Amino acid sequence: MLHIVNKSPFDRNSLESCLRLAKKGSAVLLIEDGVYGATKGSSVEVKVQGAMANLKVYALGADLQARGVADRVLDGVTVVDYGGFVDLVADHSNLQSWL
Amino acid sequence: MFTSSENIDPDDEGGVIKKFMFVNRKAPYGTIYALEGLEVVLISAAFEQDVSLAFVDDGVYELKKGQDTKALGQKNFSPTYRALEGYDIEKLYVERESMEFRGLTEDDLLVDVQIVSAAEMADLMVEQDVVISF
Amino acid sequence: MPMVEVAGKSFEVDEEGYLTNLADWNQDIAAYLAQEEKVELTDSHWEVINFLREYYEEYQIAPAVRVLTKAIAKKLGADKGNNKYLYELFPYGPAKQACKIAGLPKPTGCI
Numbered sequence: 480m481l482h483i484v485n486k487s488p489f490d491r492n493s494l495e496s497c498l499r500l501a502k503k504g505s506a507v508l509l510i511e512d513g514v515y516g517a518t519k520g521s522s523v524e525v526k527v528q529g530a531m532a533n534l535k536v537y538a539l540g541a542d543l544q545a546r547g548v549a550d551r552v553l554d555g556v557t558v559v560d561y562g563g564f565v566d567l568v569a570d571h572s573n574l575q576s577w578l
Numbered sequence: 579m580f581t582s583s584e585n586i587d588p589d590d591e592g593g594v595i596k597k598f599m600f601v602n603r604k605a606p607y608g609t610i611y612a613l614e615g616l617e618v619v620l621i622s623a624a625f626e627q628d629v630s631l632a633f634v635d636d637g638v639y640e641l642k643k644g645q646d647t648k649a650l651g652q653k654n655f656s657p658t659y660r661a662l663e664g665y666d667i668e669k670l671y672v673e674r675e676s677m678e679f680r681g682l683t684e685d686d687l688l689v690d691v692q693i694v695s696a697a698e699m700a701d702l703m704v705e706q707d708v709v710i711s712f
Numbered sequence: 713m714p715m716v717e718v719a720g721k722s723f724e725v726d727e728e729g730y731l732t733n734l735a736d737w738n739q740d741i742a743a744y745l746a747q748e749e750k751v752e753l754t755d756s757h758w759e760v761i762n763f764l765r766e767y768y769e770e771y772q773i774a775p776a777v778r779v780l781t782k783a784i785a786k787k788l789g790a791d792k793g794n795n796k797y798l799y800e801l802f803p804y805g806p807a808k809q810a811c812k813i814a815g816l817p818k819p820t821g822c823i
Contacts, residue, residue, distance in 0.1 A: 480704050496603065496635050499675070502700040575709040578603065578611065620820045624776060654772065661771035664779045 481571035485511040486578075488523045493577040498526065503533040508559070508567055510539040517556045518548045531555045539564060596707040597628045602637030604712060606656065607647065612640045613655055615712030620658075623665040630669035630706075631662075632699060633691070637712075638676050641687040659689045673699050718744045730812050734768070737815030745813045749804065757801050757813075759788065764814040774819040777807035 482501050488494040494509075494516045501507060507530075509517050516523055517538040527536065540558045543549040552558060559567065568574060600619050604611040622629055633641060640656070647654040662670070670691040677683070677693065684693060694702070703709055713732060715722045719740045724732040729748060731737055742761060746753045753761075763784060767775055775783060777798075785793020792798075798806035807819045 492635060493603075499696050500634065500673070500700050500703060502697075502704045505704070573704075573706055573709060575601070575703060575711055578711050617820050620773065620776070624778075657770060657772045661773060661775070661779075664783055665776070 480505045481567055481574040482507045483574060483576045484509050484513040484516065485576070487512040488516040489521075494523065495526070497575075497577050498530040498534070501530075501534055506535045506537060506567060506571065508537045508539070508564065509556075510542055510564070512542075512546075514538045514542045514546060514548065517543070517553050519551045519553055524553060527553060528555070537563070537567060595626070595628050597630070597705060598622060599630045599632055599703060599706040599709045601632045601634060601703075601709060601711040602640055603635040605636040605639040606645070607650065607652055611712045612637070613653075616640075616655060616658060618710070618712075619662070619667065620665065623667055626666075629667050630671065630702070631667065632702065633670070633672045634676050634699065636676075636680075638672055638680055638682060638687075641672070641689060641691065642682065643686055643688045645688075656688060662689070671699060671702060716744065728812075728818065730818055731815040734815055734817075737765075741815060742813050745815070749802075749809050749813060751802060751809065751813065753813075754801075756792075757810075759792075760784070760798065760801060760806065760810050761814045763787065764810055764816060768814075768816050774811045774816040775807065776819050777805065780807055780810075 480502065482497045482505060484494045484497050484507065486493040490512065494513065497507060515521065516527055517536065530536070535557070536555065537557045537559050538552060540549065540560050543552060543558065600615055602612060602615050606612040619629065619631060641659060645654050645656040662668070670689065671694050672687065672691045673696060674693050675696055684691070713724045713726065716725055723736045723741060726732055729745070731741065731745070743753060746757070751757065764774065764780070767783065781793050781795060781798060783793070784798070802809040811817070811819055
């Protein structure tokens with residue numbers, strides 16, 4: 480299953496709930512303001528790092544660059560382009576967009 | 579917001595029944611999500627799919643007993659959750675942690691639900707064909 | 713919004729003729745709405761109309777036709793809770809036409 484989170488973890492609890500309810504082996508793609516959840520030095524870093532033991536985390540490069548945080552992506556997060564976004568959607572049998 | 583209408587075409591794949599889960603994560607009156615979500619659920623019933631509802635985070639507040647919107651001038655749509663059984667929508671899941679974090683117990687809820695752990699909810703989500711979040 | 717006049721009082725209806733304010737409803741209005749739908753009201757019609765009013769009071773929605781049929785079968789018996797009986801009473805659809813006469817909004821998911 481692919482989970483997509485597009486809200487900042489400092490504004491909404493979408494990422495937190497997603498990480499709580501995503502089954503082991505699932506993928507989490509961070510897009511739009513959701514990419515802040517993939518950056519180093521934030522208060523959610525530990526939580527996201529911990530979740531990566533069970534989940535594969537991706538972040539959309541264009542959204543990281545636009546926000547000036549492309550140079551501080553957490554280790555273990557895979558940065559994807561729009562083509563990679565499409566591949567992720569195509570490679571998973573179901574997905575959930577967290578509002 | 580609801581862009582997956584092609585997924586509930588009754589003629590799709592020769593009437594194969596798909597598993598749909600509607601995930602409710604918003605409190606009832608502050609935003610329109612809860613009401614819109616409920617309307618989509620009612621419409622989905624017409625397509626005779628395998629529908630389940632999940633109540634997570636503030637979505638649990640949608641099921642709180644004793645809602646009274648008279649002074650607010652908005653419609654109290656909480657009684658409608660009790661109509662879902664008549665629509666053959668009987669799989670309602672509430673995540674225990676979300677409920678307990680809000681100081682609620684099963685007795686506070688206005689309809690019969692199954693209380694599940696986060697891990698059980700994760701299993702339920704994974705087995706769906708379509709998950710739509712509100 | 714269009715207005716209709718019944719027994720000297722005006723009431724608001726929507727573009728499809730459904731009563732806008734549930735609380736405005738009374739038997740005179742039901743008779744007027746039935747006339748608009750070319751339905752002659754009998755006790756059998758009233759039984760369904762009253763059932764719908766009660767259903768709405770309890771659940772705050774107008775039921776889909778499948779749900780209405782099932783609920784009527786449960787309460788009034790299988791000889792009434794079936795499509796044939798209900799369509800004879802309300803030829804243009806029990807959920808749609810009966811709801812209109814009962815002063816309820818158009819059923820959600822009515823297709």
